[in-house]
Amino acid sequence: MVTIDDIAKKMKVSKGTVSKALNGAFDVSETMRKSILETAVEMGYTKPLRKKEAPRFCVFAVTMAYRNPEDFGSDIITGFRKMAEPAGCTVAIQQLDAAFREANPSFDGYMLEHNYAGALFLDLDLQDPWLKQLHTSRTPAVLLDNYVMQNAATAYIGTDNDEAMYLAIQHLKKLGHQKIGYLSGTLNAYINQVRYEAFFRALQLHGLPCDRELAGTSNHLLENLQVHFPRLMQQGVTAFMCSHDLLAHGLMLHCQDLHIRVPEDISIVGFDDLPICAYTNPPLTTIRQDRTQMGKSAYYALSSLAENIPISTLLLHPQLVVRNSTGAPPVHTDNSCTPDPQ
Template identity: 25%
Template sequence: MSEQGDDAVAATERSGRRPRSPAGTVRLAEVAAIAGVSDATVSRVLNRKYGVSVSTRKAVEKALRQVGYERPLKGEIVVILVPGLKTPIFAAMTWAIEQELTPHGLRAFLCPIVPGSVMERDYIEPMLDAGMVAAVFLSASNTLRNADPMARHLLEGRGIPYISVNGAFSDGQSPVISTDDWHAAELAVSHLYDLGHRRIGMCAGPAGNTPADRRIEGFVAAMDARGLNDAADYVVRHHFSVDGGRHAADELLARGVTAIVASSDDMALGAIRAAKRRGLEVPKDVSVVGYDDSYMLDFTDPPLTTVRQPVETLAENCVRTLVTMIQNRTVRATESFVDPELRLRGSTGPVPR
């Protein structure tokens, strides 16, 4: 908010009316009295200025909610921190979030980053006084252990709301919207098991990555539930990339697996490449399941069976929660999960005889 926040408060001082909409006004003195702070402190919180402690800011925000104040939304910026747009799933998610923001008068500002690095801080810091009202950590530092926390601390220090997608900060106090990675692994294992596969391996993402860790947990649990108790021995971690999938699949194929569950579509394509280099046919000799989904997977050789992240639902839930937070209304700082879907194509088939 700009200095218009002070003008709005002053207008109510003259009229004595309480707000009935985001465009309404509140009394500075009334909010200050409820929060036990000065009028100047309320003004700083309204305009998201430096120099207010987190506890004092929370007290003022609570008082603002008590009098029914909602911040205006029009023409404001939502920063989206995302690990590049080359990967189709991230391009699809950012586009979907941007489409959901537009009807609310909000504009997306895309920031391609290396997750958990100082790049997040370098984007956030100059945006604090440039009309920024919220941030989205889209598979960014929220998915990693021991990531640089400065970007999040800058937001919290200014009272700017943020939301995480596909992973929560270990000590964060904000809402999280995630795909149910445990269920995703169950869908993949169930499909392959029904096709007769019993020696199933997993090309998993790197250690310390929340979605990768969850998919492994789901994979092991799904295998255990079917009496395949050596599943942990058939998990190989590598990068979320084609080369990462190829290297991981080489190890699994050497152990005699007949099916592979990959932690991303890129890894799945790498697994198919590894199988073909060994003279194996997919799915005749080995079946492969990816994760994420993209329209391009209809045109791979063979078309890739995958577990689809519900991009539209993730974006809708994310923006609905963000708008509520921007308007200064209370939301629960919990993690909500949406269910993935299995998309059957040509890379899976019955276990070879």
């Protein structure tokens, strides 16, 4: 455990100067303050919580998908605050945009400088510059849908994707579907890798064909719709599982353009149960993640890490929400993407 004393000795300054710098006092020069912060981070210093001092937490988001009630992150932040604020904690929300990143290259440095006891990350992708730092950071951090192995200061929180895919495939199989395709966002996101593998495990558990050719993945909606979708239709796929609701919704609109009827010609299942799902045409069958409970559980995980309880993974049970985008497969499947005759 690195102490203020250790930092003072290394920098050959007084303990008082280090303490002032770490606590943002005004009578330490900006250069000295930065230099002390950098040394503290290098040495792996983390600020001990004072007894009875309620911690300050920061929620980080790369995209803005939390500002409106219908955004994915909104209920998660609400759930987190519902637990944190009654416990006396302060919760800040910080967007990881370009300007912020330029000003703050170091995660630990930022956390120490702003006196945050822990962080919740909503949407880091695998290339994120801070994700690499999270492998060695000593600052408690909870990652939604991201897993960092071998760091007892980080925890992964999310949905039980194996169960989710099992439920979706079970539903489609019961309706009579035998060949089920998968469309996914880029496998550069950890969550997409997990869902991709979970999809194939579910096919296998239900005894359905699970050739990897049954999946298409892309960062671009258009590639999924114009390349993978017709390829899968030609393979005789009658139902499509999608890695996210927005992709499912895009597919639904594309089918309307092509006069492919949902669910008469193909069935579509989404993932997340965003508020939009109840209002698409037809309303979307999807997997519900209870985002408020997810936020509450994220608070539990983060406050546990801050108390040295080494949570690694915390998953919630998903629910299958059956609406009207799924039905029995067409009686004669002719393996083509031709429009419905009118």
